[in-house]
Amino acid sequence: MGFKQLDFQEFSEKNMQSRSKTFLDEMSKRRTVRAFSDRSVPIDIINNCIQTAASAPSGANKQPWQFVVVKNRDVKAKIRQAAEKEEKEFYRHRATKEWLEDLNQFGTDWQKPFLEIAPYLIVVFKQIYDIKDDNNQRKNYYVNESVGIASGFLLAALHHAGLVTLTHTPSPMNFLGEILNRPDNEKAFLLIPVGYPANKATVPEITKKSFQEISTVV
Numbered sequence: 524m525g526f527k528q529l530d531f532q533e534f535s536e537k538n539m540q541s542r543s544k545t546f547l548d549e550m551s552k553r554r555t556v557r558a559f560s561d562r563s564v565p566i567d568i569i570n571n572c573i574q575t576a577a578s579a580p581s582g583a584n585k586q587p588w589q590f591v592v593v594k595n596r597d598v599k600a601k602i603r604q605a606a607e608k609e610e611k612e613f614y615r616h617r618a619t620k621e622w623l624e625d626l627n628q629f630g631t632d633w634q635k636p637f638l639e640i641a642p643y644l645i646v647v648f649k650q651i652y653d654i655k656d657d658n659n660q661r662k663n664y665y666v667n668e669s670v671g672i673a674s675g676f677l678l679a680a681l682h683h684a685g686l687v688t689l690t691h692t693p694s695p696m697n698f699l700g701e702i703l704n705r706p707d708n709e710k711a712f713l714l715i716p717v718g719y720p721a722n723k724a725t726v727p728e729i730t731k732k733s734f735q736e737i738s739t740v741v
């Protein structure tokens with residue numbers, strides 16, 4: 524593989540200031556939504572967003588991810604059933620008192636109706652190793668970092684497209700690999716319901732840390 528000219532467009536500083544502020548304003552409106560409408564969404568919008576996610580950087584360009592889009596009602600129902608079984612255990616036994624106290628402000632419990640209501644569930648899988656044609660395993664590098672970045676791109680792209688998402692992590696998530704028949708090298712990373720918000724959906728009133736708290740210049 525050789526090298527090619529970088530496709531780079533330079534903007535004036537004034538333009539960069541305005542572009543960065545516009546993007547900040549847009550991204551600041553993203554919220555995790557837990558009440559979905561069942562309104563349908565054209566799949567090409569979802570596919571574009573997945574391609575944006577797949578444009579992310581990854582350790583040694585291994586692209587150790589797989590995005591499974593679940594649209595089928597029966598499969599969504601199976602996922603809900605399995606997730607609620609794990610979540611019931613989590614809320615009743617597995618979660619520590621501190622964890623439950625931290626979750627209190629979100630009003631969440633073991634019930635996950637959005638897993639059936641949202642038109643799509645995007646299940647992000649991380650590929651902990653690669654299987655080559657000769658059946659040999661090849662190492663992937665910085666898998667969590669890479670898939671985390673790609674998932675961030677995905678959430679940003681879906682928000683930019685005008686859709687809402689929930690970043691969901693039923694724990695443990697092994698049932699997703701089983702229901703979706705994924706190979707052994709893939710582990711479920713995130714379960715992301717996507718769609719329009721329910722009519723008059725509400726979100727918790729939370730605050731983000733101030734810029735001073737999260738940023739340091741040396």
Ligand SMILES: Cc1cc2nc3c(=O)[nH]c(=O)nc-3n(C[C@H](O)[C@H](O)[C@H](O)COP(=O)(O)O)c2cc1C
Binds near residue numbers: 554555631726
């Ligand atoms: C890795 C990760 C896992 C999360 N898991 C859940 C989850 O299982 N259930 C849920 O309701 N929200 C979950 N969330 C959403 C967070 O609660 C939410 O992002 C946070 O409260 C901030 O709210 P915001 O996304 O509206 O800014 C998760 C978020 C992240 C990044």
